[in-house]
Amino acid sequence: MSKRSILLVEDNPDDVELTLRALKKNNIANEVIVANDGVEALDYLFGTGAYAGRDVNTIPEVVLLDLKLPKIDGLEVLERLRKDERTKIAPVVILTSSKEEQDLVRSYKLGANSYIRKPVDFTQFSEAVRQLGLYWLVLNEPAP
Amino acid sequence: MKDDDKTKEQLDELAKLRENEQKYYNLFDNASDAIITIDLEDTITLWNRGAEKLFGWTRHEALGKKLPDLIIPPDLRDERDKIIRDALAGKEITGIETHRLRKDGSRVDVSLTFSPIKDANQNIIGLSGIIRDITEHKQIDKKIKELNEELKQKVVETESVNRELEAFSYSVSHDLRAPLRSIDGFSQALLEDYADKLDLQGMDYLQRVRAASQRMAQLIDDMLMLSRVTRHEMKRSNIDLSALATTIAAEMAKIQQLQRRVDFIIAPGLVVNGDAELLRAMLENLLGNAWKFTSKHQSARIEFGVTQYDGKYVYFVKDDGVGFEMTYADKLFQAFQRLHSVSEFPGTGIGLAIVKRIIHRHGGNIWAESEIGKGATFYFNF
Numbered sequence: 095m096s097k098r099s100i101l102l103v104e105d106n107p108d109d110v111e112l113t114l115r116a117l118k119k120n121n122i123a124n125e126v127i128v129a130n131d132g133v134e135a136l137d138y139l140f141g142t143g144a145y146a147g148r149d150v151n152t153i154p155e156v157v158l159l160d161l162k163l164p165k166i167d168g169l170e171v172l173e174r175l176r177k178d179e180r181t182k183i184a185p186v187v188i189l190t191s192s193k194e195e196q197d198l199v200r201s202y203k204l205g206a207n208s209y210i211r212k213p214v215d216f217t218q219f220s221e222a223v224r225q226l227g228l229y230w231l232v233l234n235e236p237a238p
Numbered sequence: 239m240k241d242d243d244k245t246k247e248q249l250d251e252l253a254k255l256r257e258n259e260q261k262y263y264n265l266f267d268n269a270s271d272a273i274i275t276i277d278l279e280d281t282i283t284l285w286n287r288g289a290e291k292l293f294g295w296t297r298h299e300a301l302g303k304k305l306p307d308l309i310i311p312p313d314l315r316d317e318r319d320k321i322i323r324d325a326l327a328g329k330e331i332t333g334i335e336t337h338r339l340r341k342d343g344s345r346v347d348v349s350l351t352f353s354p355i356k357d358a359n360q361n362i363i364g365l366s367g368i369i370r371d372i373t374e375h376k377q378i379d380k381k382i383k384e385l386n387e388e389l390k391q392k393v394v395e396t397e398s399v400n401r402e403l404e405a406f407s408y409s410v411s412h413d414l415r416a417p418l419r420s421i422d423g424f425s426q427a428l429l430e431d432y433a434d435k436l437d438l439q440g441m442d443y444l445q446r447v448r449a450a451s452q453r454m455a456q457l458i459d460d461m462l463m464l465s466r467v468t469r470h471e472m473k474r475s476n477i478d479l480s481a482l483a484t485t486i487a488a489e490m491a492k493i494q495q496l497q498r499r500v501d502f503i504i505a506p507g508l509v510v511n512g513d514a515e516l517l518r519a520m521l522e523n524l525l526g527n528a529w530k531f532t533s534k535h536q537s538a539r540i541e542f543g544v545t546q547y548d549g550k551y552v553y554f555v556k557d558d559g560v561g562f563e564m565t566y567a568d569k570l571f572q573a574f575q576r577l578h579s580v581s582e583f584p585g586t587g588i589g590l591a592i593v594k595r596i597i598h599r600h601g602g603n604i605w606a607e608s609e610i611g612k613g614a615t616f617y618f619n620f
């Protein structure tokens with residue numbers, strides 16, 4: 095059985111690079127699709143735009159979603175994918191800079207599965223990614 | 239004899255009536271309100287001293303004159319005619335607020351109370367009116383309205399400042415940390431991937447870059463924490479500070495592996511009205527400081543209680559740690575001001591700024607007393 099992909103929604107190229115590095119360091123070998131803004135993320139999930147024709151029945155094993163994004167922000171991406179039957183059950187981990195209460199509350203209200211604040215210390219960040227991978231890609235049994 | 243008796247009886251009666259009349263006249267004349275009577279032709283028939291004082295017309299000048307000519311402003315004649323008609327029709331006229339004229343032409347705010355005067359056959363023969371000067375009352379009313387407006391304006395301003403602060407904090411929280419992650423992350427990447435190309439000094443420099451970016455991240459977090467105290471919406475209830483202090487002390491002892499003896503002496507039953515979350519943060523910081531600044535002693539004594547200070551009851555947190563020089567006492571509570579280096583005692587200098595802000599939000603005050611090497615005591619009230 096081939097591993098399902100990880101969708102990384104992140105606009106900052108440095109953060110993309112560091113997240114990929116952390117995944118690699120922790121031997122997480124799933125394919126990572128990078129969406130640079132909310133529109134790209136929705137295009138991937140719903141097979142539109144640049145991803146027209148993609149088999150949308152394959153949902154990512156986990157969506158790593160930043161909140162502050164160009165065009166369509168993370169919360170709106172979350173809201174839209176929770177409203178759609180096809181993506182309703184996709185695990186979404188908010189991976190962002192802030193731990194402002196309003197962000198946390200809104201994320202959970204919109205149906206986020208988990209909320210991780212990216213630490214500045216890369217060692218801690220890498221550890222967070224390791225645990226995240228262990229939980230969502232190994233321990234967690236995804237919906238069929 | 240009988241006739242004489244009768245006459246005497248009548249005379250006594252008359253004297254009694256006179257006496258009564260005099261009594262009522264005095265009441266009428268000495269009343270602080272203006273009291274006026276008019277007949278059905280609007281001719282003034284009584285004018286007390288209150289009326290003289292309020293309108294400036296003496297009794298001599300007023301009696302026999304037509305009332306409207308003296309005190310009714312021309313633009314209020316219609317209103318006045320209606321009030322008179324209502325009074326004559328038997329309607330109760332009490333506390334009607336309007337204006338009247340003074341002799342010098344100025345207007346005065348008054349409240350009117352009217353009642354009809356009847357003769358022995360119950361025919362209305364005139365009206366009596368009590369006119370009260372409500373200038374002061376009106377001014378107070380106006381002042382209250384002004385203050386209310388001012389307050390509303392202040393609330394709007396505060397709300398707008400708070401919204402701005404909220405937006406600012408939000409942006410700081412999101413945008414200021416991202417570059418630090420790059421600095422730290424790629425420094426670490428250099429250390430890992432290019433270790434063979436770096437000498438010890440090069441690696442040391444990169445470690446310093448990482449340490450500095452992490453410290454800056456801590457400073458940003460502390461700044462946000464401080465602003466959160468300001469933005470936090472207060473929910474007041476009765477809080478048992480003694481119980482809270484006991485819990486916090488137990489938590490600290492559990493987290494920090496105890497290689498020294500720390501005695502907590504917490505006075506029981508100290509209950510205040512305040513915000514649970516903020517008061518917890520306050521005690522955590524004060525007790526945490528006491529813990530930190532006694533850490534170089536083999537044994538420590540940390541006290542939380544209540545005492546008298548300048549004749550008033552105040553709370554205190556007292557330790558027997560390193561203390562500080564009183565010269566710097568005012569610097570203690572400023573954000574990011576420290577009296578010790580980071581290598582001596584860790585921290586960013588935000589804790590006491592947070593404590594002070596929390597106590598201020600509860601309407602209280604905090605100050606400290608200390609001597610180098612002899613511990614410190616923080617006093618506060620609400």
